[in-house]
Amino acid sequence: MWPIIDNALEHNGLITAFAVVGAIMWLSVVLSKYLTFGRVHGSAIAIVIGLVLAWVGGTITGGQKGLADMALFSGIGLMGGAMLRDFAIVATAFEVQATEARRAGMIGAVALLLGTVLPFIVGAAVAYAFGYRDAVSMTTIGAGAVTYIVGPVTGAALGASSDVMALSIATGLIKAILVMVFTPVSARLLALDNPRSAMVFGGL
Numbered sequence: 001m002w003p004i005i006d007n008a009l010e011h012n013g014l015i016t017a018f019a020v021v022g023a024i025m026w027l028s029v030v031l032s033k034y035l036t037f038g039r040v041h042g043s044a045i046a047i048v049i050g051l052v053l054a055w056v057g058g059t060i061t062g063g064q065k066g067l068a069d070m071a072l073f074s075g076i077g078l079m080g081g082a083m084l085r086d087f088a089i090v091a092t093a094f095e096v097q098a099t100e101a102r103r104a105g106m107i108g109a110v111a112l113l114l115g116t117v118l119p120f121i122v123g124a125a126v127a128y129a130f131g132y133r134d135a136v137s138m139t140t141i142g143a144g145a146v147t148y149i150v151g152p153v154t155g156a157a158l159g160a161s162s163d164v165m166a167l168s169i170a171t172g173l174i175k176a177i178l179v180m181v182f183t184p185v186s187a188r189l190l191a192l193d194n195p196r197s198a199m200v201f202g203g204l
Helices: 002-011 013-034 042-061 075-079 082-093 098-129 135-146 150-158 162-186 195-203
Strands: none
Touching (some): 002 013, 042 162, 150 162
16 A cells, blocks of 8 residues: 555655645644744744754765755755745735835835845855855855845745755744844834834834
8 A cells, every 4th residue: 555655756856745735834833833933933843843844854865956856856946946946936926915114215216225135244244154164155144144034035046055054044043033032022122013114123
C-alpha cells in the first residue's frame, strides 16, 4: 500500500509540496493561537519549521537543497523556486492599501524609507562584525534584516551561498518575532491607535 502512495506522491511532486506546506501552515496557525496566544504570527512559526525541516533534509541526504533532496519532497524545490517565489512577492504587493499609504502622508514615506535603510545598515554592520565582510554576504544579510523575504531574493540574485541566505532569513525572522511580541505590549505607549500611526510604526 505504502509503495503505491509513495510513488503517487513522488510523481506529483508539486501537489505534494502544496499539501506539505499547507499542513505546516495549519500547524503553525494552531501553535500561534494556542501556544503564543497570537503574539507570534503563524507565518513566523512556519518559517522556523521550514528551516528546521530543511536542515533535517540536508543532514539526512547530505545534499544542498534541504527536503528537496529527498525524492518524496522534490516538488518543494519547484515550489520554492524563483517563479513561484516572485509570484508570491507580487501577490503580496497587491495587498498594499494605497489609500492608507497616502493617508500617512510625508511622515509615512519618511518612516518607510528609514525602515528600509536603517535595518539594512544594521544588518550589514552585524554581518561585518561577525566576519562576513564580502559585499555579497553583507548585502544579503542586510537585506534580510529589512525583511526575511527580501534576504533570500537578494542572495539568489547576487549568488550568495546557502548559509548566508539562511542567516538572512533568520535575521529577518528574529526581527519579525520581536516586533510581533513587543508591539502589542508597547502599543499604548507608542499611541498605536489609528491607521496613520500604525503606518508610520510599520514603516520603521
